[in-house]
Amino acid sequence: MEETMENQVPERKLPDPDEMYTRLEARLSGIGHPMDLKRIRAAYELAKRGHEGQKRKDGSPYLTHCVATAEIAVDFGLDEDSIVAALLHDTIEDTDITHDEIERQFGAAVADIVDGVTKLTRVQYTSKEDEQMENLRKMLMAMAKDIRVILIKIADRLHNMRTMAYQSPEKQRSKSLETMEIYAPLAHRLGMQRAKWELEDLSLQYLDPDGYREITSSLEQKMPQLEAFMDSVKRKIQQRLDEEGIHASIFSRIKHVYSIYRKMYAQKLNLDGIFDLCAFRVIVDTIPDCYNVLGIIHDMFKPVPGRFKDYISTPKPNMYQSVHTTVIGTEGIPFEVQTRTWEMHHTAEYGIAAHWKYKMGDNGASLRVGDEDKFAWVRRLLESQQESDAQDFFHNLKIDMFADEVFVFSPKGDVINLPAGATPIDFAYSIHSDVGNHMVGASVNGRIVTFDYVLQNGDIVEIRTSKSAPGPSRDWLNVAQSGSARTKIKQWFKKERRDENIERGRAMLADELRHNGVALEEVLDEELMAPVLKRLCFNSPEDMFAAIGYGGLTAVRAANRLKDELARSAKDEKKTALDKVSQAAERREQQAARRESKPIQGILVQGLDNCLVKFSRCCTPVPGDPVVGFITRGQGVSIHRQDCENYIHRSQDPAEEGRWIKVSWADEISERYNTSLMLFAQDRSGLVMDIATVLNSLNAKVRTLNARDNGGNAQIYITLEVQNVQELYFIIGKLNQISGVTEVTRNGQ
Numbered sequence: 096m097e098e099t100m101e102n103q104v105p106e107r108k109l110p111d112p113d114e115m116y117t118r119l120e121a122r123l124s125g126i127g128h129p130m131d132l133k134r135i136r137a138a139y140e141l142a143k144r145g146h147e148g149q150k151r152k153d154g155s156p157y158l159t160h161c162v163a164t165a166e167i168a169v170d171f172g173l174d175e176d177s178i179v180a181a182l183l184h185d186t187i188e189d190t191d192i193t194h195d196e197i198e199r200q201f202g203a204a205v206a207d208i209v210d211g212v213t214k215l216t217r218v219q220y221t222s223k224e225d226e227q228m229e230n231l232r233k234m235l236m237a238m239a240k241d242i243r244v245i246l247i248k249i250a251d252r253l254h255n256m257r258t259m260a261y262q263s264p265e266k267q268r269s270k271s272l273e274t275m276e277i278y279a280p281l282a283h284r285l286g287m288q289r290a291k292w293e294l295e296d297l298s299l300q301y302l303d304p305d306g307y308r309e310i311t312s313s314l315e316q317k318m319p320q321l322e323a324f325m326d327s328v329k330r331k332i333q334q335r336l337d338e339e340g341i342h343a344s345i346f347s348r349i350k351h352v353y354s355i356y357r358k359m360y361a362q363k364l365n366l367d368g369i370f371d372l373c374a375f376r377v378i379v380d381t382i383p384d385c386y387n388v389l390g391i392i393h394d395m396f397k398p399v400p401g402r403f404k405d406y407i408s409t410p411k412p413n414m415y416q417s418v419h420t421t422v423i424g425t426e427g428i429p430f431e432v433q434t435r436t437w438e439m440h441h442t443a444e445y446g447i448a449a450h451w452k453y454k455m456g457d458n459g460a461s462l463r464v465g466d467e468d469k470f471a472w473v474r475r476l477l478e479s480q481q482e483s484d485a486q487d488f489f490h491n492l493k494i495d496m497f498a499d500e501v502f503v504f505s506p507k508g509d510v511i512n513l514p515a516g517a518t519p520i521d522f523a524y525s526i527h528s529d530v531g532n533h534m535v536g537a538s539v540n541g542r543i544v545t546f547d548y549v550l551q552n553g554d555i556v557e558i559r560t561s562k563s564a565p566g567p568s569r570d571w572l573n574v575a576q577s578g579s580a581r582t583k584i585k586q587w588f589k590k591e592r593r594d595e596n597i598e599r600g601r602a603m604l605a606d607e608l609r610h611n612g613v614a615l616e617e618v619l620d621e622e623l624m625a626p627v628l629k630r631l632c633f634n635s636p637e638d639m640f641a642a643i644g645y646g647g648l649t650a651v652r653a654a655n656r657l658k659d660e661l662a663r664s665a666k667d668e669k670k671t672a673l674d675k676v677s678q679a680a681e682r683r684e685q686q687a688a689r690r691e692s693k694p695i696q697g698i699l700v701q702g703l704d705n706c707l708v709k710f711s712r713c714c715t716p717v718p719g720d721p722v723v724g725f726i727t728r729g730q731g732v733s734i735h736r737q738d739c740e741n742y743i744h745r746s747q748d749p750a751e752e753g754r755w756i757k758v759s760w761a762d763e764i765s766e767r768y769n770t771s772l773m774l775f776a777q778d779r780s781g782l783v784m785d786i787a788t789v790l791n792s793l794n795a796k797v798r799t800l801n802a803r804d805n806g807g808n809a810q811i812y813i814t815l816e817v818q819n820v821q822e823l824y825f826i827i828g829k830l831n832q833i834s835g836v837t838e839v840t841r842n843g844q
């Protein structure tokens with residue numbers, strides 16, 4: 096907030112990229128493992144050339160962002176290639192520097208990382224759930240190639256979030272939501288605690304500024320008290336550990352704002368109701384000392400039952416290790432103590448990046464993650480998505496979505512996303528229906544498996560096919576988990592059966608006709624066949640054969656009809672000629688009817704062909720609403736709901752008589768419709784966030800969400816896209832359940 100004010104002060108000193116770079120270089124030369132500073136400087140010079148003249152929103156040279164991103168990469172402990180790539184991360188996107196140019200100067204690894212970051216940057220985020228999933232999938236794929244792409248993307252996002260104050264409110268909101276939904280969880284899964292906290296707090300600042308300020312200002316007020324408390328606990332622990340001869344460093348901190356915010360939300364408390372604002376960390380040299388410290392803490396303070404967690408013997412999937420316990424201090428205030436070794440501490444702070452560093456240290460030369468590791472990493476990441484961390488409601492919301500899914504690899508390394516419980520059959524049909532229909536065997540991770548094997552995250556699945564495969568069997572329908580696989584199997588049956596049935600039916604009919612001295616070819620004449628088909632309600636001869644084949648029509652009945660028709664046509668050729676005329680007339684009529692009833696934007700307008708249709712803004716009807724049309728002057732037919740106030744009033748107006756016409760929805764509507772809702776609620780912190788969360792979890796396609804405060808009462812205007820009225824009422828029902836919401840109405844009512 097101060098930054099925005101600063102922005103208006105003209106003489107504010109803008110960051111200077113050269114100064115920043117000098118500082119970065121000084122830091123790099125102080126790092127333990129040697130880096131090629133000439134190469135890094137060359138990257139800086141290239142970025143400088145490329146971004147020449149480009150400015151950021153705050154007016155500073157764009158290059159400052161590149162250096163800042165590289166600085167964060169250094170904070171993360173990344174390798175030389177990563178720092179080079181961080182400096183160049185926006186060059187492919189925003190300058191005329193090409194992949195080839197980077198590759199020539201800095202090698203393929205750097206060029207590929209920059210390319211990967213560019214691809215992620217180009218992914219457009221809208222808060223549509225399915226597109227978000229797609230983004231995540233793309234990211235996972237990118238991870239499978241080179242994890243550094245993600246690490247640099249997180250560094251890039253972190254710097255952008257730090258400097259978000261200069262962006263428009265819309266951009267602040269959308270970037271914050273994206274950060275909260277994608278980047279913070281990613282950082283979490285990668286074990287990068289620090290980055291995750293910062294991303295969350297920065298996002299919260301824009302998503303719920305009031306809630307954020309409420310917490311920070313009350314924390315500020317409480318600070319002297321909290322600091323005194325933390326000091327006294329720290330001193331007590333330190334003294335006791337000294338007595339026991341354990342070498343330890345003790346740190347205390349206030350929990351990050353978003354974790355407090357979440358707790359306030361989940362327990363519906365204000366800040367005064369939250370006791371464990373402080374956390375302590377004891378860092379020791381050895382694992383046995385971790386357990387010694389734990390015993391001492393439990394001896395000093397009363398442990399809260401059920402809160403002891405040993406992540407040393409069972410590390411979290413993101414490699415996090417520590418022992419946690421919550422105890423109650425002499426003041427009656429509970430607090431958490433985490434004990435870990437220094438090595439564990441680095442991993443906890445920097446996650447995968449720390450591991451990266453260790454790996455590099457081991458064998459220096461190898462900078463790429465080996466192929467084996469490639470899959471192991473993704474597998475672990477995916478497993479960590481299913482871990483349930485009860486504290487984390489917002490993440491859980493997103494993680495739950497992953498619990499329904501499983502990610503597996505094709506032999507080529509493509510990530511295929513299937514519903515949980517999916518089998519090789521689902522996998523095969525997701526590649527192509529031909530692969531499914533010709534499947535004869537499957538292997539997972541090189542081992543042959545049965546068709547009902549349940550695929551696990553990270554499995555590499557290979558399908559064996561054969562041209563002479565017998566095709567799916569009926570019980571595949573029970574084994575397949577995905578709707579699309581089942582549909583494809585059913586299609587196969589329908590199609591296979593149909594061909595079979597047509598053939599059988601035709602043979603049966605030919606047989607029956609032969610008994611009557613008629614050859615099938617004689618009746619296969621279109622003119623003769625048409626009235627018979629019409630009387631028997633079939634669209635084509637094939638349909639009739641198929642029906643005979645499966646027993647829906649007896650061959651005797653069909654043969655008799657055909658015989659009758661044959662006799663009639665021979666008897667009265669004139670009448671046949673007349674028939675032809677009337678049939679043609681009938682056909683024309685049918686065609687006209689079909690054309691007229693062609694829906695426009697999902698709406699059928701009685702008696703009007705091809706007219707302009709628009710949906711009235713006063714009541715925003717959606718499919719399923721009873722509707723009525725109004726013939727406007729020159730703007731086609733506007734569609735209103737039958738319960739729209741405008742319609743109810745104006746339909747009585749004699750001046751407009753005859754302009755209201757019947758309209759109806761088409762049977763099959765694929766598009767989505769804009770509609771709007773007004774939500775009334777008692778205002779509270781986090782309300783808008785809750786609404787956004789509910790809408791997100793419902794997959795609602797939200798277009799706008801505007802909140803207005805009306806003396807403690809919030810009015811929130813939401814426009815969204817829905818498929819039909821059922822979906823809309825489901826959403827309304829869920830919105831009504833949000834605490835504080837008093838009423839949700841559709842507009843026009």
Ligand code: MN
Binds near residue numbers: 185
């Ligand atoms: Mn960038």
